[in-house]
Amino acid sequence: MPHPAAPAGRGLDPLTARRRFVVVSFLFWLPIGMSIATGVLLFTDRGMGLAAIAGFFAVHSLTAAAMELPTGSLSDAIGRRAVLATAGLLNCTAFALFGLATAPWAIVLGMALMGSARALSSGPAEAWYVDTVHAHAGPGADLRTGLARGSSATSAALALGTLLGGGLPWLLGLGPGAAEWLTEASGGLVIPLSVPALLGALVEVVFVLYVLSALPEPPRPPATLRGVVGQVPAAIAAGLRLGARDALIRRILLTAAAAGAALAAVELLTPGRAAALMGTAESGAVLFAGLACAGFLCSALGSQLAPLAARLARSSERAVLAGGGVVALGLTLLGVTTGSTNPFATTAAVSGYGLVYLGLGIAGPNTNDLLHHRVDAAGRATALSVQSLALQLVAAGAGLAAGTLPLGPLPWLLAAAVVLAVALLWVRRAAPAKPRPDSVAATAPPPAPARFGRIDA
Structure with missing residues (x-):
């Protein structure tokens, strides 16, 4: 439901x-979840092989990677709301x-469009939240709870979306002649597996309307296209300096890279395992939807436990180490059970x-808490x-x-080795960073170890 914008100069609580x-x-993330259960299976039904599908996902990732730093400066220059709305329109298309x-x-x-949207959306919403809280309560305000709630909402959206996306094609297949009618009425363009993506496009319209009405921002100096483009080289250089000059930021970036390796293996290989187990693409989509939903609920639970994990481990660094160890264990279990369908292996x-x-x-939340206490609002x-x-x-x-x-345990075990190697980097605590006026690093030191505590999707 739309909310009126806050008056100029008066921030939200x-x-x-x-x-x-x-x-x-x-x-x-709801429409993205709706496409997860059917994405690989839809492309397979369209006649694409696994190598081609991997190429499609690589286009997404490489486009997002190529645009990350140039578009990151857009949010800082023209505002979070405009960039988020643009991301929603690209996802809709x-x-x-x-x-x-x-x-x-x-x-x-x-x-490529989705990759562009991913790049545009990777920071503005979270940056808007942190900016708003800091404007109201100061730079020392607690961020963990809000960041954890946002991460949990992301996981919940992915879980619900995956259930909807996996269940709709199956339900259409149950209706007498429903799937055939849908395909014939659309001239073969729409099949049951493609319905979730089309519904996702409608959800993106709702997202754009909500962003434009519910995220007030303070007035910004007018930004011209030439001015924004002129900031791109400086933004790229400043972004690259993050990892080059700061050991803590370097570990955060490596942790994000390890998460990418884990997610790539899970998202590409699991749908095929589900379809092979069930015998058909539609039944495999239902199984994978349930599995993915459970996975996202586990992610939501992990996000909720993130502040507690930091307190029990007595630092965010150790909490990130523990989280990485859990990921590596999970990937190892997936690897050693490949090819087996007995109840023990399936469990x-x-x-x-x-x-x-x-x-x-x-x-995730522990990593981002470390990051937000290392950078300032401008960057x-x-x-x-x-x-x-x-x-x-x-x-x-x-x-x-x-x-x-080759299909088998090797891809899973390689991903597990990467995650474990990066997690072990957190065994040793990073030294506090010294402020640098020419860097996007924050001028404030990181919080005290006793209250250290929080990578969103």
Whole structure:
């Protein structure tokens, strides 16, 4: 439901900002969840092989990676709301193409548009929330709870969307002649597996309307196209300096890269395992929808447990280490159970799938809490874009590798080794960063170890 914009010069209170951040996170990721259960299976039904599908996802990841730093400065220059709305419009077009396209070039175009939207959306909503809270309560305000709630909303949206996306084609198949009528009425463009993508396009329209009405921002100096483009080289250089000059930021970027490797393996390989187990694409979509829903609920649970994990571990760094260890264990279980369908192996595989998302949920908010206390408002969206850049680049490479490697335990175990190696970097605590006027690093030191505590999707 739209909310009136706050009067100029008067910010929202943290509780209202948190609620709106949660709604924006939910609406953005709901249509993406609706396409998860059917995406790989839809492309397979259109006649695409696994290597081609891996190439489609690589187009998404590489486009997002190429645009991350240039578009990160857009949010800092022209405002969070305009950039988020643009991302929603691009996603709307992409989902429409996925639902109607039968040619590879159209799918590639849709993936490129979605990759552009991913780059545009990787920082503005979270940056808007942090800016709003800081404006009301100061730079020392607690961010963990709000960031954890936003991460949980993302996971809940993905869980619900996956259930809807996996169940709708199956339900259409149950109706007498419903699937045939749908295909004939659309001239073969719309099939049951493409319905979730088309519904996702409608949800994106709702997302755009909510963003434009519910995210007030203080007035900004007028920005020209020339001025914004002129900031791109400086934004790219500043983003690259993050990892080059700051050991803590470097670990955060490597952690995001490891998450990309884990997610690439899970998202590419699991749907095929589900379809092979069930015997048909539609039944496989239902099974994968239930599995993915459980995984996202595990991620939501992990996000909720993230502040507690930081307190128990006595630092966010150790909480990230624990989360990475859980992810590596889950990937290992998925790898060693490949090819086996006995009840013990199936239970272990399902448990491993849940552990991957639980670990990512625990590590995410703790990683981002470390990041937000390391950067200031002027470069916050850029910093989040650098983090997303690391995830997207590695996800693209890992997806291509998983699509070309022989099916079996090897892709899973390689991903587990990468995640574990990066997690072990957090065994040693990073030294506090010194303020640098020429960097996007914040001038305030990170919070005290006793209250350290929080990678969103």
